[in-house]
Structures are given as C-alpha cells and as structure tokens.
Amino acid sequence: MLLSPFERTIAKRYLLPGRSEAFIALVAGISITVVMLSVAMLVIVMSVMNGFRAELLDKIVGLNGHAIVQAYGGRLDDWEQVLQEVEQTPGVVEASPLIEQPLLTTFNGRVEAILLRGNTQKDIRELGEKVISGNMAELQSGASKVAIGVRLAENIGARVGDTITIINPQGRSTPFGTVPRQVGYEVAAIFEVGVYDYDGAFVVMPMQDAQTLLLTGDTIGMIEVQVTDPDEVGEILAPVEQALAGRAVVRDWKTINSTLFEALQVERAAMAFALSFMVLVAAFNILSSLVMLVRAKTRDIAIMRTMGATRRSLTKIFVTTGFTVGAIGTIAGLILGALVLGFREQIVGGISWLTGADLWDPQVRFLSTIPSKPDPVEIAMIVGLALVMSFLATLYPALKAASTDPVQVLRYE
Structure with missing residues (x-):
C-alpha cells in the first residue's frame, strides 16, 4: 500500500503527537510495549521449549540411540548375527552392542544404585567428549577401570583415581546361599552428559569387563541403533522387529520416553495457545489508541475532507499509523526476545539469587542448563500473527475516520 507525500x-x-496530545502518545506507547512483550514472550517460550526437546532428544539418543533391540530374558546369544542383520537394514546408520544392568556401588560407606553400562571401545571414545576429569582412553578391557557420572561422583564422594566397589547380587552359590559378587574398579574418568538422571546413575566400562562382572559369558542384553531419520525410526526398523519376533523386542526413543515427550508436546502447544492471547490483547490496545486518535482528530479529518482528501486516503493514513505501531512493537519484541535468550542463564541466576529459589532444578528439569533453539518458521509465524492482528485492529478506526461527515463536524465551527 503505497502512500502519497500528503498521506x-x-x-x-499522527505517529508523533504533539505536547497537547500526550495522553494519545502514552496509549500508543503502551500499545507498542504490549506488542513487544507479547512477541518476546512467544519467541522466548517457543525457543526454550524447542531447545528443551532437541537437547533432551540429543542427549538421550547420544546414550541410547534412536532405538534399542532388547532380547527377551535380557540375553541375546547370537547377537553377532542379529547385529549384522540390523546394520544391513536400509535407513540404519549405526548399530552397537550394549549391556545395561541396574546394580549397586559402594565407596567409603556410601551406597548408591547405579546403571552399569558395558560399551564398545568406539562408544567409549565418543563419550570422551563429555569427560570433565580423567581420561576415557584408560578404559581398556581387563584394566578394571570405569567412568562414572558427575552427580554419582558427588553423591558417593569419589574422584579420579579412587576405587569403587560394584556389587552384583547374582554372585556365586555356596552352601549358605548366594554370595553377592563384589569387584573393585578404579575411577578413570568422570563425565557429564547433562541429563541429571544419567549423570547420577551411569557407570561405564568396556563390554568384556561387564560380561565378566555379570557372569553372562559372550552374550549381550541389547543393541542400540542409530537411523537416518529419528521421526521415521518405527518404519525403518519394522523389518527388524518382524524378523526378531519372539526373540527380541524393538523399542524406539518415542516409546521409551513417550510420557516425557508427549508431556512436552502438550505443554508446548498449550503455552503457544495461551501466549497467543497476548497478541490479541496487544491488537485491542492498538485499536483503542486509534479510536482515541480518530476522536481527537475529528475536526482535522473534516477539514482534510473539505480540502479534497478522499476516503481512501484517510483509510490509508490511519491503517498505516496503527500498522506501524504494531510493526515497531514486533521488531522490538524480536530484539528483546533475542537478548533474553542470549543472557538466559545470567537472568535465571540473578532471579535465583534475589529470590533464594532454584528456578532451574536439574532434578526436576532433567537438563542441567536452560536450552534454546529458535525455529525460523515459528518466529516467522509469530511475526505474521502480530502483524496480521495489528492490521485487523486498524480497520475499524480507519473506516470510522473515512466515514466522517465534514458537514456535521464543521456545521457550528
């Protein structure tokens, strides 16, 4: 909508009212502020929710893969053949054998439940990126060394170089019953995945050492699988599930963490719906400010009509005025949202310091830091929603101004 120099x-x-119109300027300023805050809140919330889902999926998949082929009874005897079949399945990027067993560990009189993981050397090397102290390369078969999560290390008070004892209830049989198997392992590395539950329970060792500890021989419990498209993991692994029917079950990341990710999806949709009403409130603020402007400028409008201004010109003037207010608020909202996301950790830390409350408890939030992943498509939709609502809010005041009858207004002037 091109404007003439007059328009x-x-x-x-009208966008910059004079001193005598300070109240109209105040209302317009409030409209800009409300649009800014509504756009900023939508951008911040949606970015954090997207980041939470992406970060959680990345960390979970980084340890468990996109899917797990788990044997009935916990033991997969012919796992080499099954592994080969899985690797040859179209869409599968990588497959690795894995042993995972809940056990107990003790150190200096402290006992904690753990989740023992026996990994291949390749998987152990990949986990080395998350090491905060020690060296993952020391985890070699037969070296009796393990890596533990940082929260577990804090809970039992263990450091690199200490020896922890892992207890396997399925020990050797004696005339007096079964004696639990207790084996000491040196802590070679401490890692931090970023998921509180994992960092507080995982103990990683070479797969051969895990087989020896668990007395399972040359068997494994499961195979973790990486695929090309996580969202299509069910379709990709359908042939594997059919071939292993009765021997093993295929569980993908959607099934394993279904409750968590479904809750995230519902919360994300609910937050987007609720915060969208802020944009509606902002639009009503624009409408009210324009209505007040039209009422204040009724005499000016009548004079412009008598001087030859058309209804179309007046409509364009007031639509442009209101839409500009919405556009300024939208741009300011994007800038504010980017600033808040950029300094989110410092902001939350400052609020926590002032209130004395832990606003981001990793025991509740799973992740140790606040994630953020702005989605350009969603941001474009937020901007579009704000601009469309701003435009619609200008139509009634603009049409009201255009329909002003100069004869009735100027009759007694």
Missing part, C-alpha cells in the same frame, strides 16, 4: 506526512504527524 505519508499526515501519518507521520
């Missing part, structure tokens, strides 16, 4: 001048004049 542009009048629209600019």
